[in-house]
Amino acid sequence: MSIKVAVLQSGEQIIAGMKEIVSEDKPIAYLFNQPHKIVLNNQIVLSESEDKSSVEVTLAKWILISDEDDIPVSVNQVVTLVEPVESVKKMYEEKVNGSDY
Numbered sequence: 001m002s003i004k005v006a007v008l009q010s011g012e013q014i015i016a017g018m019k020e021i022v023s024e025d026k027p028i029a030y031l032f033n034q035p036h037k038i039v040l041n042n043q044i045v046l047s048e049s050e051d052k053s054s055v056e057v058t059l060a061k062w063i064l065i066s067d068e069d070d071i072p073v074s075v076n077q078v079v080t081l082v083e084p085v086e087s088v089k090k091m092y093e094e095k096v097n098g099s100d101y
Contacts (some may be wrong), residue, residue, distance in 0.1 A: 001033055003089055007079045013038040014062055015084055015092045021072060023078045030081075035062040036094045038088065040084060059095055 001017035008014060017033035036059040063071065084092070 001031075003092060004081045005038065005085060005088075006030065006032070006073070006081050006083045008073075009077050009079060012062075015059065015088065016062075027075050029032075029074050030078060032071045032073055034069050035071055036060060036092060036095065037062045048097065059092060060062070 004018045016035035020027045021029040041056040
């Protein structure tokens with residue numbers, strides 16, 4: 001499984017270990033392992049003249065009322081999958097592995 005960020009039809013951004021579920025050579029779902037919702041806090045928008053933009057994020061367990069680690073999500077609910085920035089990936093890995101960050 002590789003760690004990806006999924007943008008869902010609902011607009012939620014979910015970070016998780018992900019792999020495709022395939023049936024008859026077609027992807028039908030993604031298996032999200034230990035999914036966490038990315039919550040943007042105090043988003044700062046900088047002008048085009050700035051070199052960097054900055055945003056504060058927190059991670060919250062995606063489905064709070066379940067103890068399941070693996071959650072299948074239909075491919076039609078996923079708008080796109082992207083690589084997370086290194087700092088968010090590290091934050092996620094530390095959270096799911098039980099380390100403080």
